[in-house]
Amino acid sequence: MGQLSHTRLRCFCVVSTALVALLAYYVYIPLPANISDPWKLMLLDATFRSAQQLSQLIQYVGLSHHLIALNFIIVSFGKKSAWSSPNVQITDTNFDGVEVRVFEGFPKAKEPLKSGIVYIHGGGWALASARISYYDELCSKMAEELNAVIVSIEYRLVPKVHFPEQLYDLDRATKYFLQPQILEKYSVDPERIAISGDSAGGNLAAALGQQFCKDESFRNKIKLQALIYPVLQALDFNTPSYQQNMNSPILPRHVMIRYWIDYLKGNQDFVPAMVVNNHTSLDVEHAATLRSRLNWLSLLPASITKDYKPVMQTVGNTRIVQELPQLLDVRSAPLIADQEVLQNLPKTYILTCEHDVLRDDGIMYVKRLESAGVDVTHDHFEDAFHGCMIFTSWPTNFSVGIRTRDSYIKWLKQNL
Structure with a gap:
């Protein structure tokens, strides 16, 4: 009987340790040394990511649109x-x-x-x-x-x-x-x-x-x-801050692009192309004109642009701006x-x-x-x-x- 209890205790310890390790792995994200309250921010970000994943599951099983589900969670949490x-x-x-x-x-x-x-x-x-x-x-x-x-x-x-x-x-x-x-x-x-x-x-x-x-x-x-x-x-998702903070908590780059697409009633399949600026490539006439008129480098201080490599595609996906001209509105x-x-x-x-x-x-x-x-x-x-x-x-x-x-x-x- 004592041996059985000892075995159960060992199993419990192993499972508990594994769960704690998994939780820590999920919560922990590398953050800059000077960011405010880093551990608290990790927990906040993990909570928000969990809510996003739950809302995606709710949409997947056909219960509700993921944004309606996510907003319900946020509003309930923030009563x-x-x-x-x-x-x-x-x-x-x-x-x-x-x-x-x-x-x-x-x-x-x-x-x-x-x-x-x-x-x-x-x-x-x-x-x-x-x-x-x-x-x-x-x-x-x-x-x-x-x-x-x-x-x-x-x-x-x-x-x-x-x-x-x-x-x-x-x-x-x-x-x-x-x-x-x-x-x-x-x-x-x-x-x-x-x-x-x-x-x-x-x-x-x-x-x-x-x-x-x-x-x-x-x-x-x-x-x-x-x-x-x-x-x-929404012309450039590769400005220095988009590149430097692409995985930052609360608002990573891919999430911001998804918000844009939902706001403009577009297709989420566009996300990978927009991540690399294929929607405003040089062969997209109006977008290229706007980007040439507004030179990002001239609008940012040298402290930001010194190591910056602009992402400007020669050939891209013209269909995106054709279907979502609101991007340039x-x-x-x-x-x-x-x-x-x-x-x-x-x-x-x-x-x-x-x-x-x-x-x-x-x-x-x-x-x-x-x-x-x-x-x-x-x-x-x-x-x-x-x-x-x-x-x-x-x-x-x-x-x-x-x-x-x-x-x-x-x-x-x-x-x-």
Whole structure:
């Protein structure tokens, strides 16, 4: 009997050791030495990868589209926490048929009118919500610290709608908010309004800002734009940051390309070709013209380009751009806008992260805006990763998340 118990104990130890080793192998990914809270980031990334794999399985067995399943998991995980501020009133309503969550900061001092910020959440145009705790806490913090009214827009997501429907939602809701009677209702100063967003939300905020500056009726109604690690182009998936961070946590390169394809309602079979820039090869006429007009090397500092080897294919897959001309649409890729459009944009804040495939999108936009005469503040964080700004509360609290959020709010406070 004792021998049997001893054998079982040995089996248990062997199996437990094997499981721990497998878990460690799954969780561990090599990370740069200077990245913020590396072990916590590995766990967060492993959790997100697990959710992605589970959602793919759900689609495989025919239960739901993988993005709907993944968003259900994210929204469930990110339900509103018990944290709240007594100095902020939160209301769910709709602006011209578009759902919004409004955060109203109670004045700390006598001030007749508040500033207003239209906020657009990230999530690859397919995930997250204005109502989950990450954005709830961010927008509440903004409303309280800035004594502002934050309109967080619950725009429709992929796969229920695709480009440019998300922009139509944002356009309608923002124009509704900008009506004099609505601004008066919320005691918002019409001279102190900003648009802002993170990641795909930064993409949408940049596109919305460009649309407004083309419209004389709205050109001067936005005082500021603030873009947090924005997605700005789909011409080149081999910029230095895409090459250096292709396997970085939260947003590896192949995942970003898949988000683009889903947003534009394309075929996921295009991913391998797009990874090596076959969609913008020299034999793809319009794409080649755009890439020749916008020389990436001239838009990036020498510290980034010194060891950079551009990937420009001579012959590629012309079918991709033929089926997805939206890849070259300025409304989906604000970085490629004409100089005449950029010069009418308001004062701008752009935050970038060193360990992020989208780092160079933001840096190139900073350069293009500066060349167009726009007043730009570029805030770069050497230890930051994509998505960090919303991770400020336990158990996903990162020191760089708090620092990026506080720096962003400080700029808004000083300029809005």
